[in-house]
Amino acid sequence: MTQVDPVDQAAELVGREFAMAVVVFHEAVGRLLGLSAVERKCLDLLQRLGPVTAGAIGEHTGLTTGAVTRMVDRLSKAGYVQRCPDPHDRRKVVVQLLPNERMDALMATAFGPFVGDMTAIMGRYDDNELSAILDFVRSTTDALLANTRRVTRLDPARPDG
Structure with missing residues (x-):
């Protein structure tokens, strides 16, 4: 029987708890809107x-073309975005965030305290530690996006695949 390394087991648990906390937080913020x-993270991207x-x-x-189209349709219908001709290439269309005072106020309420918490947390680390942390987060983000694309391609219910 193979022994599980306690450090690996603890790291997996911390990673799973972190991922859950991020998803649940962004779901709660999305519900406010x-x-x-x-959809909320798409607005952040814009x-x-x-x-x-x-x-x-x-x-x-990492979303498919069809999933992005449906999401942009929903965000457009809700008044958060609009499709516009690309100013650099009139053959293309870009998605543009629309001004929205209600969204701005809710985002400030949701994220103001969080930004303060993150600033305090980051202040506990020196520049070398922050560099390592940021490298880890960037690498993890890249792995998550690559695996989102991979899993999306596996989905038999995917309408555009």
């Missing part, structure tokens, strides 16, 4: 990147 966690194509949303989220 009447959105799913993925806030960070500005207007982008649906293809770019898919690249950043």
Whole structure:
């Protein structure tokens, strides 16, 4: 019988608890806006990147083209985004975040205390430790996106696959 390394077991548990906390937090924030966690994170993506194509949303989220199209349709109907001609290439369409004071106020309420908590946590580490932490988070993010794409391709119910 193979022995499980207690450090590996603890690391797996911490990772699972962390992932659960992130998903549950973003689901709660999404509910404030009447959105799913993925829809809410799409709005975050648009806030960070500005207007982008649906293809770019898919690249950043790991979602299929069909899933992105349906999500943009829902966000457009809810008044959060609009499709616009790409100013650099009129043959393309970009998805643009619309101004929304209600969303801004709810986001400030939801994230203000969290940002303060994260600032305090980050202040506990020196530059070398922060560099290692950020490398870990970036690498984990890349692995999550790659595995989202992989799992999405396996889904037999996927409408565009």
